[in-house]
Amino acid sequence: MRSPVPYQLVDDPSQLHTVADALASGRGPYAVDTERASSFRYGDRAFLVQIYRRGAGTFLIAPEGMREDVREKIGAVLNGQEWIIHAAGEDLRSLALLGLTPGRLFDTELASRLGGFDRPNLAAMVHRFVGVELEKGHGHEDWSRTPLPVSWRDYAALDVAYLHELAEGLAEYLDAAGKLEWAAQEFDHLIATHSQTAPPAKTWREVKGMASVRTFSGMQVARELWRTRDKIGRETDTSPSLVLSNRALVDIARAEPATARELSAAAPSERMPAREAKRWQTVVNSALAADRSTWPQRKQLDAAVPPSKSVWERTSPVSWDVLQRSRVGISAVASDLRVQPEVLLTPMNLRQMVWEAPVDGPALDTHLTAERLRACGARPWQVAITAPVIARAHAEALRSAD
Secondary structure, eight states: OOOOOEHHHHHHHHHHHHHHHHHHHSSSEEEEEHHHHHTTSSSSOOOEEEEEEEEEEEEEOTTTTOOOHHHIIIHHHHHSSEEEEESHHHHHHHHHHHOOOOOOEEEEEHHHHHOOSOOOSSHHHHHHHHHHOOOOOOSSOOOTTTSOOOHHHHHHHHHTTTTHHHHHHHHHHHHHHHHHHHHHHHHHHHHHISSSSSOOOOOOOSSTTTTGSSHHHHHHHHHHHHHHHHHHHHHHTTOHHHHSSSHHHHHHHHOSSSSHHHHHHGGGGGGOOOHHHHHHHHHHHHHHOOOGSSSSOOOOOOOOOOHHHHHHHHOHHHHHHHHHHHHHHHHHHHHHHOOOOHHHHHHHHHHHHHHHSSSSSOOOHHHHHHHHHHHTOOOOOHHHHHHHHHHHHHHHHHHHOO
C-alpha cells in the first residue's frame, strides 16, 4: 500500500480561516467524505469531514465544538460548488446538518453501478481505475473519539485522495457507454433528496422485529420503551441502540413483564444490571397503566401504498401479474444495458407505479405509463427505458386475465 497522503488536521476554530483560503485557491471540484458515529452517538452528524482539492491539499476537519464556525467559514467556500463523493447519500445528509450543500455532484459509487461494475466499493474502484490499493478497516470506528488515532486519520485522508482520478475515469467510461447523462440526472436527484430535503422522522413502528408485537398492550409497551430510550439517547448523546437494543425492546414488548426479574429474563441478550431492569420495568408499568384510549392502534393500511406480497397477490392477482411481468422485462433490459435492475428503476418506484395502474382496462400506453413513472419519482432516463416495458407488461397481463 502507498504511504499515507499528507493532510492537515483541523480541530480549532482559529484554523478555519486559513483552511478556507487554501481551499478557495485550489482548482477543480472538491473531493469530500465524512466519518460519523451513529452507532455510538445520538443522531447522524459528522465527526470528521475530509476535503481534498487539487492545488490546496487535504484537510481533515473535526467539527465538534465548532460547528457554527465550520458552517460559516467552510460553507462560504464549498456551498454551491461541485463535489465528488463516493456513496453520497448519508454523507450529504450529515453535511447538510453542518450547513454544507453542493451545487453539482459526482457520486463515484453510483457512477460505478451505472457503469455495471460488480464491486462498486471505493477500494475496488480506485484499484481498477487508479491502480492504488487502499487500506480499509476503520469505517465502523467511534469517530467521536478524541484525539483520533493517527492510523484512523491516515485512513480517512485516503478516502478522498483519489476521488478526482476515479471520477475522471468513470466519467470517460460512462460517456463512451452513453450513460453520462443518466449519471447527471441521478446526481441531481441525490442532491434534491439527500441534501436539500430532511430525512423522514423515524418512529417506533420501524424498529426491526416490531411486526411480531401483535397485541395492543405490547404495542403500547414498545412505543413507550422507544420514546424513553430516544429521550435518554438524546439527553446523553448516546445511540439509542446502546441505551436499549432493538432486539431487547421487541422482546420486552412481546413479553409484557410484570417484574424486573421477568424483564431481564425476556431480554437475556441485553445482560442488564438489576438497576437497569428496574428502570425499564418502571417504563413498562407506566405504559400499561396509561389510559387505553391513548394506546397505539394497528397501523391502518393505506390504499395508495403497495401492500405486502401475500396481500397483493391474494387481493389483486391481475396487478400482481403486471408486477411480475414488469420485473422480468426490466431485468432483461437491465442485463442488456449492464446495470442492476434496481438501478434502472427502483423497486419502490416500480411497485408504486404498478399498484396504481388500473386492472379493469384499458391497458396503459407508453405515454400514460411514462406520466405515472414521473409522478412516482423516476428520472427521465429511467422513464424513457422502462415505460415501454411496463406498458407492454400491463397490456399482456390484462389480456391474460380476459
